[in-house]
Amino acid sequence: MTQSGKAVKLPVKNDLGFFEIRMESIGGLGANVAGKILIEAAIIGMGMNGAGFASYGSEKKGTPIKSFVRICEGAQQVRINSPVEEPHVLAIFHEALAKSVPVTAGAVPGKTVVILNTRRTPSEARDFLKLEGGKVGVVDAMEVAMATGSRVNMVMMGAIMKAAGFYEWKAAEDAVQAQFGKKYPTLMKANMDALKRGFDEVKFEEFKKDGKFPPQPFRREEPKLGYETAPIGGTIYSVGNMRFKDLSTSRTGTIPLFILDKCVRCGECDITCPDYCFVWEKGKDPKTGKDGMVLLGIDYQYCKGCLRCTHICKFGALIPAKEAEQDMDKITVKHKFLK
Numbered sequence: 227m228t229q230s231g232k233a234v235k236l237p238v239k240n241d242l243g244f245f246e247i248r249m250e251s252i253g254g255l256g257a258n259v260a261g262k263i264l265i266e267a268a269i270i271g272m273g274m275n276g277a278g279f280a281s282y283g284s285e286k287k288g289t290p291i292k293s294f295v296r297i298c299e300g301a302q303q304v305r306i307n308s309p310v311e312e313p314h315v316l317a318i319f320h321e322a323l324a325k326s327v328p329v330t331a332g333a334v335p336g337k338t339v340v341i342l343n344t345r346r347t348p349s350e351a352r353d354f355l356k357l358e359g360g361k362v363g364v365v366d367a368m369e370v371a372m373a374t375g376s377r378v379n380m381v382m383m384g385a386i387m388k389a390a391g392f393y394e395w396k397a398a399e400d401a402v403q404a405q406f407g408k409k410y411p412t413l414m415k416a417n418m419d420a421l422k423r424g425f426d427e428v429k430f431e432e433f434k435k436d437g438k439f440p441p442q443p444f445r446r447e448e449p450k451l452g453y454e455t456a457p458i459g460g461t462i463y464s465v466g467n468m469r470f471k472d473l474s475t476s477r478t479g480t481i482p483l484f485i486l487d488k489c490v491r492c493g494e495c496d497i498t499c500p501d502y503c504f505v506w507e508k509g510k511d512p513k514t515g516k517d518g519m520v521l522l523g524i525d526y527q528y529c530k531g532c533l534r535c536t537h538i539c540k541f542g543a544l545i546p547a548k549e550a551e552q553d554m555d556k557i558t559v560k561h562k563f564l565k
Protein backbone atom coordinates (compact mmCIF):
# COMPACT_ATOMS: atom_id res chain seq x y z
CA MET A 227 0.00 0.00 0.00
CA THR A 228 1.14 3.55 -0.65
CA GLN A 229 0.87 6.23 2.01
CA SER A 230 -2.40 7.21 0.33
CA GLY A 231 -3.70 3.66 0.94
CA LYS A 232 -3.58 2.42 -2.69
CA ALA A 233 -1.81 -0.77 -3.73
CA VAL A 234 0.81 0.04 -6.38
CA LYS A 235 0.77 -1.90 -9.66
CA LEU A 236 3.97 -2.14 -11.66
CA PRO A 237 3.62 -0.81 -15.23
CA VAL A 238 5.74 -3.69 -16.61
CA LYS A 239 7.42 -6.74 -15.09
CA ASN A 240 9.54 -9.65 -16.24
CA ASP A 241 8.51 -13.33 -16.24
CA LEU A 242 9.30 -13.59 -12.53
CA GLY A 243 7.13 -10.58 -11.67
CA PHE A 244 9.90 -8.03 -11.11
CA PHE A 245 10.66 -4.53 -12.32
CA GLU A 246 14.46 -4.35 -12.49
CA ILE A 247 16.94 -1.48 -12.52
CA ARG A 248 20.69 -1.71 -13.11
CA MET A 249 23.04 1.19 -12.44
CA GLU A 250 26.51 1.18 -14.01
CA SER A 251 28.78 3.57 -12.18
CA ILE A 252 32.13 4.23 -10.57
CA GLY A 253 32.96 4.33 -6.88
CA GLY A 254 32.33 7.86 -5.60
CA LEU A 255 29.28 8.79 -7.72
CA GLY A 256 26.81 7.29 -5.27
CA ALA A 257 25.08 4.52 -7.27
CA ASN A 258 25.06 2.25 -4.22
CA VAL A 259 23.24 4.89 -2.16
CA ALA A 260 20.91 5.58 -5.09
CA GLY A 261 19.97 1.88 -5.07
CA LYS A 262 19.26 2.02 -1.33
CA ILE A 263 17.02 5.08 -1.72
CA LEU A 264 15.11 3.63 -4.68
CA ILE A 265 14.46 0.37 -2.88
CA GLU A 266 13.53 2.07 0.38
CA ALA A 267 11.10 4.40 -1.39
CA ALA A 268 9.41 1.40 -3.03
CA ILE A 269 9.27 -0.81 0.07
CA ILE A 270 8.76 1.58 2.96
CA GLY A 271 7.06 4.42 1.11
CA MET A 272 4.89 2.48 -1.33
CA GLY A 273 4.31 -0.88 0.34
CA MET A 274 6.00 -2.92 -2.37
CA ASN A 275 8.55 -5.70 -1.99
CA GLY A 276 12.04 -5.89 -3.41
CA ALA A 277 15.78 -6.08 -2.95
CA GLY A 278 18.68 -3.79 -3.66
CA PHE A 279 22.37 -4.66 -3.65
CA ALA A 280 25.62 -3.60 -5.28
CA SER A 281 28.62 -5.36 -6.75
CA TYR A 282 32.02 -3.72 -6.58
CA GLY A 283 35.67 -4.58 -6.30
CA SER A 284 38.14 -2.74 -4.14
CA GLU A 285 35.66 -0.04 -3.03
CA LYS A 286 38.03 2.59 -4.32
CA LYS A 287 36.99 5.93 -5.81
CA GLY A 288 36.98 5.57 -9.57
CA THR A 289 36.59 1.79 -9.87
CA PRO A 290 33.57 0.41 -11.78
CA ILE A 291 30.59 -0.70 -9.70
CA LYS A 292 27.11 -2.03 -10.46
CA SER A 293 24.05 -1.39 -8.33
CA PHE A 294 20.88 -3.48 -8.73
CA VAL A 295 17.27 -2.85 -7.72
CA ARG A 296 14.54 -5.47 -8.05
CA ILE A 297 10.96 -4.52 -7.18
CA CYS A 298 7.74 -6.54 -7.10
CA GLU A 299 4.18 -5.86 -5.97
CA GLY A 300 3.45 -6.12 -2.26
CA ALA A 301 1.90 -9.59 -2.29
CA GLN A 302 4.92 -11.23 -3.93
CA GLN A 303 8.04 -12.40 -2.13
CA VAL A 304 11.62 -12.02 -3.31
CA ARG A 305 13.30 -15.38 -3.81
CA ILE A 306 16.09 -14.35 -6.16
CA ASN A 307 19.36 -12.64 -5.43
CA SER A 308 21.30 -12.68 -8.70
CA PRO A 309 22.57 -9.65 -10.66
CA VAL A 310 20.09 -7.93 -12.96
CA GLU A 311 20.87 -9.08 -16.49
CA GLU A 312 18.13 -7.56 -18.65
CA PRO A 313 16.92 -4.45 -16.79
CA HIS A 314 13.85 -2.34 -17.45
CA VAL A 315 15.95 0.73 -16.65
CA LEU A 316 19.71 0.82 -17.26
CA ALA A 317 21.35 3.97 -15.89
CA ILE A 318 24.94 4.77 -16.84
CA PHE A 319 26.39 7.29 -14.39
CA HIS A 320 29.61 8.10 -16.32
CA GLU A 321 29.91 7.92 -20.07
CA ALA A 322 33.65 7.10 -20.06
CA LEU A 323 32.73 3.74 -18.48
CA ALA A 324 31.49 2.58 -21.87
CA LYS A 325 35.11 2.55 -23.10
CA SER A 326 36.21 -0.13 -20.65
CA VAL A 327 33.11 -1.95 -19.28
CA PRO A 328 30.32 -3.66 -21.30
CA VAL A 329 27.76 -1.37 -19.65
CA THR A 330 25.02 -1.92 -22.21
CA ALA A 331 25.15 -5.73 -22.19
CA GLY A 332 21.60 -7.01 -21.69
CA ALA A 333 19.87 -3.85 -22.96
CA VAL A 334 16.84 -5.17 -24.85
CA PRO A 335 15.10 -2.82 -27.33
CA GLY A 336 11.43 -2.48 -26.46
CA LYS A 337 12.11 -3.44 -22.83
CA THR A 338 15.11 -1.50 -21.53
CA VAL A 339 15.20 2.27 -21.17
CA VAL A 340 18.86 3.32 -21.24
CA ILE A 341 19.72 6.56 -19.42
CA LEU A 342 23.13 8.16 -19.90
CA ASN A 343 24.72 11.00 -17.92
CA THR A 344 25.95 13.10 -20.82
CA ARG A 345 25.75 16.34 -22.74
CA ARG A 346 24.99 14.38 -25.91
CA THR A 347 21.58 14.26 -27.59
CA PRO A 348 19.65 10.96 -27.37
CA SER A 349 20.63 10.19 -30.97
CA GLU A 350 24.32 10.88 -30.27
CA ALA A 351 24.08 8.80 -27.08
CA ARG A 352 22.57 5.89 -29.01
CA ASP A 353 25.47 6.02 -31.50
CA PHE A 354 28.05 6.43 -28.73
CA LEU A 355 26.71 3.38 -26.88
CA LYS A 356 26.12 1.46 -30.14
CA LEU A 357 22.60 0.49 -29.10
CA GLU A 358 20.60 -1.78 -31.36
CA GLY A 359 17.51 0.37 -30.73
CA GLY A 360 14.98 1.15 -27.99
CA LYS A 361 14.33 4.10 -25.71
CA VAL A 362 17.32 6.27 -24.80
CA GLY A 363 17.31 9.03 -22.17
CA VAL A 364 19.99 11.68 -21.63
CA VAL A 365 20.57 14.07 -18.76
CA ASP A 366 23.58 16.25 -17.95
CA ALA A 367 23.75 14.95 -14.38
CA MET A 368 27.23 16.35 -13.70
CA GLU A 369 26.19 19.88 -14.64
CA VAL A 370 22.93 19.70 -12.63
CA ALA A 371 24.78 18.27 -9.62
CA MET A 372 27.29 21.13 -9.70
CA ALA A 373 24.56 23.76 -10.19
CA THR A 374 22.43 22.49 -7.31
CA GLY A 375 25.29 21.65 -4.94
CA SER A 376 24.20 18.02 -4.86
CA ARG A 377 25.59 14.85 -6.44
CA VAL A 378 25.26 12.92 -9.67
CA ASN A 379 23.29 10.12 -8.00
CA MET A 380 20.39 12.42 -7.08
CA VAL A 381 20.01 13.63 -10.65
CA MET A 382 20.26 10.12 -12.09
CA MET A 383 17.70 8.89 -9.55
CA GLY A 384 15.25 11.56 -10.74
CA ALA A 385 15.75 10.37 -14.33
CA ILE A 386 15.32 6.71 -13.27
CA MET A 387 12.08 7.56 -11.45
CA LYS A 388 10.76 9.24 -14.61
CA ALA A 389 11.65 6.19 -16.75
CA ALA A 390 10.19 3.76 -14.19
CA GLY A 391 6.89 5.65 -14.11
CA PHE A 392 5.49 4.32 -10.82
CA TYR A 393 7.50 6.09 -8.10
CA GLU A 394 5.63 8.45 -5.81
CA TRP A 395 7.32 11.72 -5.06
CA LYS A 396 6.55 11.67 -1.31
CA ALA A 397 8.01 8.17 -0.95
CA ALA A 398 11.22 9.27 -2.69
CA GLU A 399 11.46 12.42 -0.56
CA ASP A 400 11.05 10.39 2.64
CA ALA A 401 13.73 7.91 1.52
CA VAL A 402 16.17 10.77 0.74
CA GLN A 403 15.35 12.29 4.13
CA ALA A 404 15.99 8.95 5.86
CA GLN A 405 19.31 8.54 4.08
CA PHE A 406 20.72 12.08 4.45
CA GLY A 407 18.35 14.07 6.69
CA LYS A 408 20.15 13.45 9.96
CA LYS A 409 23.71 13.47 8.64
CA TYR A 410 23.46 16.34 6.15
CA PRO A 411 20.25 18.27 6.99
CA THR A 412 21.50 21.40 5.19
CA LEU A 413 21.82 19.46 1.94
CA MET A 414 18.20 18.28 1.83
CA LYS A 415 17.07 21.16 -0.38
CA ALA A 416 20.01 20.72 -2.78
CA ASN A 417 19.36 16.98 -3.01
CA MET A 418 15.65 17.40 -3.65
CA ASP A 419 16.33 20.12 -6.26
CA ALA A 420 18.76 17.77 -8.04
CA LEU A 421 16.26 14.88 -7.88
CA LYS A 422 13.52 17.09 -9.33
CA ARG A 423 15.75 18.46 -12.08
CA GLY A 424 16.82 14.94 -13.07
CA PHE A 425 13.13 14.00 -13.28
CA ASP A 426 12.20 17.11 -15.30
CA GLU A 427 15.27 17.44 -17.52
CA VAL A 428 15.89 13.89 -18.77
CA LYS A 429 15.12 13.77 -22.51
CA PHE A 430 13.96 10.53 -24.13
CA GLU A 431 13.88 9.35 -27.71
CA GLU A 432 12.86 6.00 -29.16
CA PHE A 433 14.96 4.28 -31.84
CA LYS A 434 13.89 1.48 -34.16
CA LYS A 435 16.00 -1.63 -34.64
CA ASP A 436 17.36 -0.38 -37.98
CA GLY A 437 20.36 -2.68 -38.28
CA LYS A 438 22.83 0.12 -37.44
CA PHE A 439 24.23 -1.79 -34.47
CA PRO A 440 24.04 -5.47 -33.47
CA PRO A 441 22.27 -6.76 -30.31
CA GLN A 442 24.27 -6.66 -27.08
CA PRO A 443 23.23 -9.77 -25.15
CA PHE A 444 24.15 -10.07 -21.50
CA ARG A 445 27.22 -12.17 -20.89
CA ARG A 446 28.60 -13.17 -17.57
CA GLU A 447 32.28 -12.25 -17.38
CA GLU A 448 34.39 -15.33 -16.88
CA PRO A 449 37.39 -14.89 -14.57
CA LYS A 450 40.58 -14.89 -16.65
CA LEU A 451 42.54 -16.84 -14.07
CA GLY A 452 41.60 -19.89 -12.04
CA TYR A 453 43.45 -22.32 -9.78
CA GLU A 454 44.77 -24.21 -12.81
CA THR A 455 45.89 -21.18 -14.79
CA ALA A 456 47.16 -18.72 -12.15
CA PRO A 457 50.71 -17.44 -12.89
CA ILE A 458 53.54 -17.72 -10.39
CA GLY A 459 52.96 -15.17 -7.62
CA GLY A 460 54.35 -11.71 -8.29
CA THR A 461 54.85 -12.08 -12.03
CA ILE A 462 53.53 -9.41 -14.38
CA TYR A 463 52.19 -11.35 -17.32
CA SER A 464 51.05 -8.43 -19.46
CA VAL A 465 53.96 -6.03 -19.55
CA GLY A 466 53.18 -2.30 -19.75
CA ASN A 467 49.51 -2.84 -18.91
CA MET A 468 49.25 0.54 -17.13
CA ARG A 469 49.27 2.33 -20.49
CA PHE A 470 45.74 1.04 -21.10
CA LYS A 471 44.44 2.49 -17.84
CA ASP A 472 41.78 5.12 -18.35
CA LEU A 473 41.46 7.23 -15.21
CA SER A 474 39.01 9.67 -16.78
CA THR A 475 36.16 7.79 -15.10
CA SER A 476 37.51 8.98 -11.74
CA ARG A 477 36.93 12.62 -12.59
CA THR A 478 33.89 14.33 -11.15
CA GLY A 479 33.43 17.25 -13.52
CA THR A 480 36.61 19.30 -13.15
CA ILE A 481 39.95 19.12 -14.94
CA PRO A 482 43.17 21.15 -14.85
CA LEU A 483 43.41 23.36 -17.92
CA PHE A 484 46.92 24.11 -19.20
CA ILE A 485 47.69 27.67 -20.36
CA LEU A 486 50.86 27.32 -22.43
CA ASP A 487 51.67 31.07 -22.55
CA LYS A 488 51.87 31.30 -18.77
CA CYS A 489 54.05 28.22 -18.23
CA VAL A 490 57.65 28.86 -17.18
CA ARG A 491 58.56 25.13 -17.30
CA CYS A 492 59.48 24.94 -13.64
CA GLY A 493 58.36 21.30 -13.44
CA GLU A 494 56.52 21.63 -10.11
CA CYS A 495 53.33 20.17 -11.62
CA ASP A 496 55.18 17.14 -12.91
CA ILE A 497 56.63 16.41 -9.47
CA THR A 498 53.21 16.82 -7.87
CA CYS A 499 51.07 14.80 -10.27
CA PRO A 500 50.66 11.23 -9.00
CA ASP A 501 49.69 9.88 -12.43
CA TYR A 502 52.32 10.94 -14.92
CA CYS A 503 49.94 13.12 -16.90
CA PHE A 504 52.27 15.88 -18.03
CA VAL A 505 53.76 15.51 -21.48
CA TRP A 506 57.23 16.95 -21.96
CA GLU A 507 59.40 16.93 -25.07
CA LYS A 508 62.82 18.19 -26.02
CA GLY A 509 62.55 21.48 -27.87
CA LYS A 510 63.17 25.20 -27.83
CA ASP A 511 61.70 27.32 -25.07
CA PRO A 512 59.26 29.57 -26.96
CA LYS A 513 60.15 32.56 -24.74
CA THR A 514 63.95 32.31 -24.39
CA GLY A 515 64.71 30.22 -27.49
CA LYS A 516 66.98 28.00 -25.38
CA ASP A 517 67.04 24.23 -25.90
CA GLY A 518 65.47 22.18 -23.11
CA MET A 519 62.40 20.22 -22.06
CA VAL A 520 59.15 21.90 -22.99
CA LEU A 521 55.79 21.13 -21.37
CA LEU A 522 53.31 20.45 -24.19
CA GLY A 523 50.21 19.73 -22.15
CA ILE A 524 48.26 17.02 -20.32
CA ASP A 525 47.39 13.45 -21.31
CA TYR A 526 43.89 13.40 -19.84
CA GLN A 527 43.55 9.63 -20.20
CA TYR A 528 45.60 9.37 -17.00
CA CYS A 529 44.24 12.44 -15.19
CA LYS A 530 41.84 11.68 -12.34
CA GLY A 531 41.00 15.35 -11.75
CA CYS A 532 42.52 15.67 -8.27
CA LEU A 533 43.58 19.25 -9.16
CA ARG A 534 46.74 19.07 -7.03
CA CYS A 535 48.67 20.51 -9.97
CA THR A 536 46.44 23.60 -10.10
CA HIS A 537 47.27 24.33 -6.46
CA ILE A 538 51.01 23.92 -6.93
CA CYS A 539 51.44 26.00 -10.11
CA LYS A 540 52.31 29.53 -8.95
CA PHE A 541 52.18 31.03 -12.44
CA GLY A 542 48.51 30.56 -13.32
CA ALA A 543 49.40 28.06 -16.05
CA LEU A 544 47.07 25.42 -14.61
CA ILE A 545 43.53 26.41 -13.72
CA PRO A 546 40.50 24.32 -12.72
CA ALA A 547 37.88 24.13 -15.49
CA LYS A 548 34.60 22.33 -16.13
CA GLU A 549 35.28 19.22 -18.18
CA ALA A 550 31.89 19.44 -19.90
CA GLU A 551 32.88 22.79 -21.42
CA GLN A 552 36.09 21.51 -23.00
CA ASP A 553 36.75 19.65 -26.23
CA MET A 554 38.72 16.86 -24.55
CA ASP A 555 39.97 15.33 -27.81
CA LYS A 556 41.39 18.68 -28.85
CA ILE A 557 43.17 19.55 -25.60
CA THR A 558 44.57 16.09 -24.82
CA VAL A 559 48.27 15.76 -25.63
CA LYS A 560 49.46 12.16 -25.90
CA HIS A 561 52.80 10.93 -24.61
CA LYS A 562 54.83 10.34 -27.79
CA PHE A 563 55.94 6.84 -26.82
CA LEU A 564 52.35 5.82 -25.98
CA LYS A 565 50.78 6.93 -29.26
Ligand code: SF4
Pocket residue numbers: 488489490491492493494495496521538539540541542543544
Ligand atom coordinates in the same frame (compact mmCIF):
# COMPACT_ATOMS: atom_id res chain seq x y z
S1 SF4 B 1 53.94 24.22 -12.42
FE1 SF4 B 1 52.96 25.62 -13.84
S2 SF4 B 1 54.60 26.87 -14.64
FE2 SF4 B 1 55.57 25.11 -13.68
S3 SF4 B 1 55.81 23.65 -15.38
FE3 SF4 B 1 53.87 23.20 -14.43
S4 SF4 B 1 52.37 24.37 -15.59
FE4 SF4 B 1 54.36 25.21 -16.07
Ligand code: SF4
Pocket residue numbers: 481482498499500501502503504524528529530531532533534535536
Ligand atom coordinates in the same frame (compact mmCIF):
# COMPACT_ATOMS: atom_id res chain seq x y z
S1 SF4 C 1 44.53 16.92 -11.75
FE1 SF4 C 1 45.75 15.45 -10.56
S2 SF4 C 1 45.96 13.70 -11.92
FE2 SF4 C 1 45.29 15.41 -13.19
S3 SF4 C 1 47.16 16.32 -14.01
FE3 SF4 C 1 46.67 17.41 -12.12
S4 SF4 C 1 47.81 16.36 -10.50
FE4 SF4 C 1 47.75 14.99 -12.28
